[in-house]
Amino acid sequence: MNPIDALFRRLRAENRRAFMPFVTAGDPDLAFTRDLLPAVAESGADLAEIGIPFSDPIADGPVIQASYTRALTPGLKLADVFAATAAVAARPGWTMPMVAMASYSLVYKRGPDAFMTAALAAGLSGAVVPDLPVEEAEELSKRAADRDFKLILLVTPTTSPARAEKVVKACGGFVYVVSVVGITGARDRLPVQIGDMLARLRTMTDLPLCVGFGVSRPEHVRELKDVADGVIVGSALVKKLEAAAGDRAKALADVRALVRELSGALR
Structure with missing residues (x-):
């Protein structure tokens, strides 16, 4: 069974929700990423979303854009990211599922089959592909299903x-349920319509519904824990990576503390 399916089956049996941090691979370098992923797992993360830096992000706000720029400046390559996640997945006792957040341009350039083969070998159980229109997703969806590699697409408030x-x-x-109209980034509050949106989606699918974009505070997490199957937090965590180039220990400690706080709000 795919590790993502196994995770949500277990969480549903325990009446729990998934906490999913988003981190940028290679910010400030892959050595830090290899330390960061175990740190979030130990601090309460259930599943990690790993952003593969891309030079032309579609829906990302300034925090994640800046993080991607920091990671790409030294010449980061897709193969480097896969090597880093493979090293993490090979750690003794590693169990936390990992998914990539990857532009379809990266999938297309490598070739869908080659991308999925490499991703699976690197310990990734699926990929969020935010810029793939559903009208063009049928072939990739079928290929992914054949490999038990999870293709995750976005539903937005305007869908x-x-x-x-x-x-x-x-x-x-x-x-992946986008809570707001607009780009990624922390918000003061979540839209009141998110509950209605999730209720409509539950009539369409039995898949877990995980909410991202704008989720950044414990009160946001508490709002969602009774209506969503998981919460995704990106910009609030990625903001902590800005300090990593100068003080890695502090950045790692700050990420740990925020993951503990936010995942604790789900419990």
Whole structure:
């Protein structure tokens, strides 16, 4: 069974929700990433989303854009990211599933089959592909299903019901539910409509529904824990990586503390 499916099956049996941090691979370098992933796992993360830096991010706000720039400046390559996640997955006792957040341009350039083969070998159980239109996702969805590699697409507040049905049908593992209209980044509050959006999606799929974009505070997490199957926190954590180039120990400690605080709000 795919580790993502196994995780959500266990969490549902325990009546728990998944806490999913987003981290940028290679910010400030891959040695730090190899330390960061075990740190978030030990601090309460259930599943990690690993952003593969891309020079032209579509939906990312300034915090994640800056993080991608820091990672790419030394010449980071996709193969380097896969080597780093493979090293983490090979650690004794490692159990936390990992998914990539990857632009379809990276998948297309490598070739879908070659990308999935390399990703699976690197310990990744799936990929969030935010810029792949559902109208063009059928072939990749089928290839991913054949390999038990989870293709995860996004549903946004402006996605029509008819299109949302197509999105969730193409997804595996879980559905990435975007809480706000706009780019990634911390928000003061979540939109009141998120509960209604999740209720509509539950009539379309049995897949877990995980909410991201704007989730950054314990009160946000508490708002979502009774209506979502998981929460995804990105910018609030990635902001902590800005200090890593100068003080790695402090950056790592700050990430640990925030993961403990936010994952604790789910419990």
